[in-house]
Amino acid sequence: MPRTLVMTDSTCDLPPEWVRRFDIRIVPTYVQYGLESLADDGVQLTRTDFYRRLATNEALPTTSAPPLGQTHQIMAQALDDADHVVALTAPAKLSGIYNTFRLSAEQLGRERVTLIDSGMLSMGLGWMVITAAEAAQQGAEPVEIKKAVANMGPRVDVWAALDTVEYLRRSGRVGWAAAMMSQLLQIKPVIRLYDSEVTALTRVRTSQRAFDTLVELAHKAAPLERLAVLHTNNLPGARRLAETLADIHPAHEPVMVDVTPVIGVHVGPNGLGLGIVRQS
16 A cells, blocks of 8 residues: 555646556536536546637536535545555636645545645646656655745746637636726737736737736746646647757657646637746
């Protein structure tokens, strides 16, 4: 029996092969179309189907945290399979996911669960989860895993160049976005997620300028320990971004991620982004 398993939620954007390799337990979040609620698990709702529906539906879907019962079930199974669970979640400030995990841990025994608010989404959270999983596989104690994640936190950044701010504005999750008239002004914001805060770094008028801004941010952050290229149904753009950053990429093959639907609801299609970890 492994000493420790790592658990997270589906906003982490990890490639499926990594999830299998490290036996990471993932609780799906949900996308809701009216009364229809679909698990963001790649089965009930695939990314291809989601982005097709997002482009054609007039009504914007909503998102919700996983139900307590499902979170409890997945956490309980992880505790059956290991001595301890280290659970990393999306920011409590942005989602109810952390609270659902907290309630499950209290029901199952907090002494066997180390709960971490990552302050991150997408591959910002994903890189933290992988760091925790690698440490767990090497036999690290939960307190050591928590320390490793805390130490890398200040070095993690997620940037995104959105095709439009309209989806973020309509989601109502970010106050400054609600005040922007980007559809009229054709503004393409470049945003940053860092330490549970979503901020606008700059607002440009062309996709090329937004692309160039991501490249500039990555080069300023180099040297990098880890790098993932993110996109929302924009694989050609992601490939171009990966090629442009080949000179600072820390691995032989770029990690490219089509962003999970529960995040896509808020950022919209045709976006590009980066999830990075600076070298210590």
